[in-house]
Amino acid sequence: MSVLDTAFVDTELSKKTSIFGLHLWVVIGIVVGAVIVLIPSNLFASLPRAAGAAARALPEIQIDMGKVEHRVVFSDRGASSGESRATSGAETGSFGDENVIGEGGYGIVYYGMLADNTKVAIKNLLNNRGQAEKEFKVEVEAIGRVRHKNLVRLLGYCVEGAYRMLVYEYIDNGNLDHLAYLHEGLEPKVVHRDIKSSNILLDRNWHPKLSDFGLAKLLNSERSYVTTRVMGTFGYVAPEYACTGMLNEKSDIYSFGILIMEIITGRAPVDYSRPPGEVNLIDWLKMMVGNRKSEEVVDPKLPERPASKALKRVILVALRCVDPDAQKRPKMGHVIHMLESEDLLSRDERRIARDSSSSLREEPSASRLEQQTKQ
Incomplete structure (x- = not known):
């Protein structure tokens, strides 16, 4: 059964939220769900510490x-x-x-x-x-x-x-x-x-x-x-991990950025059924933002379009998460802060956005989108 077809989801997840001006079903995965990254490290404190504890009867x-x-x-x-x-x-x-x-x-x-x-x-x-x-x-x-x-x-x-x-x-x-x-x-x-x-x-x-x-x-x-054999799903794997097998939390940040793009656009990370310039979701989104067409990337199936500034901010966060330079990707706590804040980016964040966009000549997305967000 597809949970998206139920009356419950249609009703509850279509309610407006105060975050980004988007509907609950759009932002719940980005904002509320992202809190998982703040799982306290003391989870491990509750683990059994006695190495020689007798095992209980197990099914x-x-x-x-x-x-x-x-x-x-x-x-x-x-x-x-x-x-x-x-x-x-x-x-x-x-x-x-x-x-x-x-x-x-x-x-x-x-x-x-x-x-x-x-x-x-x-x-x-x-x-x-x-x-x-x-x-x-x-x-x-x-x-x-x-x-x-x-x-x-x-x-x-x-x-x-x-x-x-x-x-x-x-x-x-x-x-x-x-x-x-x-x-x-x-x-x-x-x-x-x-x-x-x-x-x-x-x-x-x-x-x-x-x-x-x-x-x-x-x-x-x-x-x-950690160096490990490359595993993951095509379209979500960070480029540095795919090329070198070197894995850290920034690899997951990249995948999370892809998810944000997927939520907003309704498109798969890679879709060979689309025209040549639209096969890769990241490339297409950067092109649309660079051409000042960020309003046109929204999934047409959304029951109501998000506010313009909110949309541009979410796209900016997604683009920062997929920065080709892993060191320039934000930590997850910072991602949550950017998504929950209703203010414009700080001066430091704007500088990082400009640095991020300048790393690729064909990536005017971050800094230009920030300028558009102010308008």
Whole structure:
């Protein structure tokens, strides 16, 4: 069922807000959701500190893959010691096409159920043969302990030979496109690596949650980046990450900027069905802003057009997030400040915007848009 078709969403998400003069369904993903980046670092303070604490009795799930059964151990704290045991067994069709509920660059997601009738989403990871079992377990166990109301819980995992699986809580209402929520604020930092509209889900109470959190990377405070195999969704991946494999939180900022553009324009990051000059969303948006046509980029499906200044400000924030120079992209806390503020940019912000636009001759967007915003 598409949550966008329900009467509830049509009514509630069309209400006006005081932020940007936009409707709730447009800005909720940008403003309210972005608060996720301020998740307090003391989330980890609640984790069990006794290394030798006795394990509680844990439920089990049988995951069938071909002729191999995998037992995944779960904890009420999230991903725990993911013991895996291969035994003989017949194929049950658990991973049949009829149970597919999602698919992306990381793998295929299947619907499943625990012995206690708890619904789960099982992600069978693809192209994961290069990651050692120990490394996989360490990262998944650390990330599985993170708790936040807007994060899909990682319940467990499975490791068997080259196979890697992640088991999440099942979110009833599927994904709601064009809502964006981000990470940050944890120690160690967690870089999501796959921020995109289809990773925003709604639970039965219509609470938005960021999914695929178990595929994130940990970034210790001693390092400004981590080198890893490039993973993500085409069109959302930051250029420096795609070219070098060097990942940090600014890579997610880039993806978040793409999401803002997607929300405002209703266009995909890359759409080969469009004319040559409109295939790439960033290039097209820069061209439109440079030609003083920012009013024409708004999604025609929006029930009401946003105020001109509000629109230009949101576009400016998006363009700053996708600056080709990762160091010039704002931190997420600053992004929230810019989106929530009704004032024009400060002098320092205008200077940064000019510097950002001057990095590319074909990118007059940021500084010119700021001038237009004053008009």
